Amino acid sequence: MELYIHDNVTGKLAKFVPLIEDPNYQGPKKDYVWIYSCWPTVYNTATIGNLRTFQLSDLIKNVIKHIMGYPVKHVMNLTDVGHLVGDGDNGEDRMEKWSKREGISARDIAQRYTDEFMEHMSLLNNVDIDHYPKATDHIRQQIDMVKKLTKKWLTYVIAWDGIYFDTAKIDDYGKLLPAWHLEGLQSWARVEDHGKKNATDFALWKFSPTDETRQMEWIYDGSRSWELLTHDNRSTLTQEEQVTRGFPGWHIECSAMATEYLWTNFDIHTGGMDLKTTHHTNEICQSEHSVCCDSAHKEWVKYWIHGQFITVGWQKMGKSLGNAYTLTDLINKWIDPLDLRYFYFTAHYSNFQDFTWEAVGAARKTRQKLQKKLLGHEPAFQYKSRKELTVNVSTDAWKELLSSVENALSKDLNMPQVLATINKSLHQPNEEIYTIIDYLETFVLKCGLFDLQASDDEDIPQDIIDLAEARILAKKEKDYTRADALRDEITSAGYEIHDTADWYSIEKNNA
Numbered sequence: 451m452e453l454y455i456h457d458n459v460t461g462k463l464a465k466f467v468p469l470i471e472d473p474n475y476q477g478p479k480k481d482y483v484w485i486y487s488c489w490p491t492v493y494n495t496a497t498i499g500n501l502r503t504f505q506l507s508d509l510i511k512n513v514i515k516h517i518m519g520y521p522v523k524h525v526m527n528l529t530d531v532g533h534l535v536g537d538g539d540n541g542e543d544r545m546e547k548w549s550k551r552e553g554i555s556a557r558d559i560a561q562r563y564t565d566e567f568m569e570h571m572s573l574l575n576n577v578d579i580d581h582y583p584k585a586t587d588h589i590r591q592q593i594d595m596v597k598k599l600t601k602k603w604l605t606y607v608i609a610w611d612g613i614y615f616d617t618a619k620i621d622d623y624g625k626l627l628p629a630w631h632l633e634g635l636q637s638w639a640r641v642e643d644h645g646k647k648n649a650t651d652f653a654l655w656k657f658s659p660t661d662e663t664r665q666m667e668w669i670y671d672g673s674r675s676w677e678l679l680t681h682d683n684r685s686t687l688t689q690e691e692q693v694t695r696g697f698p699g700w701h702i703e704c705s706a707m708a709t710e711y712l713w714t715n716f717d718i719h720t721g722g723m724d725l726k727t728t729h730h731t732n733e734i735c736q737s738e739h740s741v742c743c744d745s746a747h748k749e750w751v752k753y754w755i756h757g758q759f760i761t762v763g764w765q766k767m768g769k770s771l772g773n774a775y776t777l778t779d780l781i782n783k784w785i786d787p788l789d790l791r792y793f794y795f796t797a798h799y800s801n802f803q804d805f806t807w808e809a810v811g812a813a814r815k816t817r818q819k820l821q822k823k824l825l826g827h828e829p830a831f832q833y834k835s836r837k838e839l840t841v842n843v844s845t846d847a848w849k850e851l852l853s854s855v856e857n858a859l860s861k862d863l864n865m866p867q868v869l870a871t872i873n874k875s876l877h878q879p880n881e882e883i884y885t886i887i888d889y890l891e892t893f894v895l896k897c898g899l900f901d902l903q904a905s906d907d908e909d910i911p912q913d914i915i916d917l918a919e920a921r922i923l924a925k926k927e928k929d930y931t932r933a934d935a936l937r938d939e940i941t942s943a944g945y946e947i948h949d950t951a952d953w954y955s956i957e958k959n960n961a
C-alpha cells in the first residue's frame with residue numbers, strides 16, 4: 451500500500467517515502483521509520499481534544515508499521531517543566547502554579563498526571579510507544595543546544611529575563627506557515643515590552659526571577675552546568691551561576707529530546723494544530739540551525755502532521771471556557787473508552803470534530819451493532835503481518851474489500867471511509883470478510899470489535915435494550931423519576947438491569 455499524506459510545508463498531498471528508502475536523503479543511515487509526537491504538559495488531566503491528537507499518532511504508526519510493513523520507532527515526550535501559562539515567553543510556569551494550587555510538589559504533580567495520562571492512553575488502546583522521555587531528564591541536552599546556537603551568534607540575552615533566539619538572523623523562519631500568516635505574525639504580533647528584537651523571537655532559556663526560588667531550576671553556566679538546584683548546592687552558587695540559573699524555554703525540550711533519540715533527521719513529527727504556528731515553527735529553526743545544518747541533510751523532519759481540534763457545539767473547547775471534557779467525564783457517563791476511540795475515527799483527522807453526547811452515543815451504537823454482527827466470528831486463522839494475510843486469503847470478494855479499505859487509508863488516512871466500507875461489507879458477510887475485519891481491528895482500529903462475549907448478549911430483545919439506553923440518558927440528564935419509571939418497565943417485562951462501572955448489564959429474570 452502507498453500512503454499519501456497532507457504535507458504541511460507544501461499544503462499538498464505528498465507520497466510518504468520513508469528516509470530508509472529515500473534516494474535523495476544523504477544524512478545518517480536509518481534503520482527505522484521514526485515518529486516523534488509532542489504530548490501535553492502533565493500539570494492537569496488531558497482533555498478528549500488532546501487525546502484525539504495522540505490517537506492520530508497511533509493511527510499513523512499502525513498503518514506504517516502493520517499495513518505497510520516498515521520497522522517503526524515512536525517517541526513521545528513528557529513536558530514536565532517550563533511550559534508557561536499562555537504558551538508565550540512570559541507568565542507563570544504551569545507546573546509550579548498547579549503545584550501551589552494542589553499543595554504538592556511540582557514533581558508530584560508531574561507524576562500524578564503522567565500516571566493518569568498513561569492510564570487513559572492505555573484505555574484508548576494508544577500503546578506501543580518506544581520511549582517516553584521527560585524534559586526534566588534532558589536538561590543537559592537542552593542547555594547544550596542553547597550553547598550551540600549561542601556559538602553560532604543566533605541568540606541574545608535580555609537581562610533578568612532569558613536567552614532568546616534571534617529569528618532575523620536566519621532566512622528560513624516559519625516554513626510550516628503560509629507567507630500571509632508569517633507576515634501577519636511578524637507585523638501584527640506585539641514586540642513584548644521586555645526587549646525582544648523581533649516579534650517572532652522566542653525564549654530558549656529563562657532566568658529565574660532574582661527574588662524567587664523555584665522548585666525546578668538548574669545551573670546554566672560554568673562547570674556545574676545543568677545541575678538541578680537543591681537545598682545543598684544553592685548556597686554555593688557563584689555570581690554568574692546565580693544570575694543565569696533558570697529553566698528551559700518550552701520549545702527547546704522537543705528539539706533536544708528528538709535529537710537525543712531520533713538523531714539529526716527523522717520521518718514524521720506529529721502534534722495538535724495549535725502547535726503548528728509557534729511550537730513547531732520554533733522547534734524547526736532551533737533544530738535545523740544547531741544540529742542539521744552541520745549534517746549532510748539539512749531537513750530536520752520530513753513530514754509534519756497536525757491533528758485538528760475537538761469542538762463543543764462548534765465552539766472552541768477549553769478548560770478555561772468550562773467546556774472541556776476528559777475521558778473520566780465520559781466514563782462517568784457510562785461511555786466505554788473504546789466508544790470514544792471509534793468516535794474519533796468517524797471524522798477525518800484534519801477536520802474539526804464536534805463533541806456532543808448524542809454524537810458519541812451514536813458512535814457507541816454503531817460500534818455495538820458491529821460487535822453484535824461479529825459475535826462468534828473471530829477467525830481461527832492467526833497472522834502476524836499483511837503479507838501472511840495475502841498468502842492465506844485470496845478470493846475476489848476479499849481483494850475488493852481489502853483494496854477499498856487500503857485505498858481509503860492511503861488517501862491521507864481516511865478513517866470515516868474505512869468505517870463506512872467495513873459497515874457496508876457486513877451486509878453480506880462471509881468468513882473472508884470476517885478475517886479482513888479482524889486484521890484491521892487487530893492492527894489499526896483496536897476498537898474492541900470482537901470483544902463481545904456470547905454471554906453478554908443473551909437474546910435481550912431490542913425494545914428492552916432501547917428502554918435501558920433511554921434510562922441511561924435520563925440518568926445523565928438527572929431525570930431520576932423517568933429513570934426509575936423505565937427501570938420499572940424493564941422489570942415488569944421480566945428483565946433485571948444492573949448498573950456497572952462503565953455502562954449497565956441486563957439479564958432475564960428467571961425467578
Ligand SMILES: [Zn+2]
Nearest residue numbers: 488489704729
Ligand atoms: Zn513539542
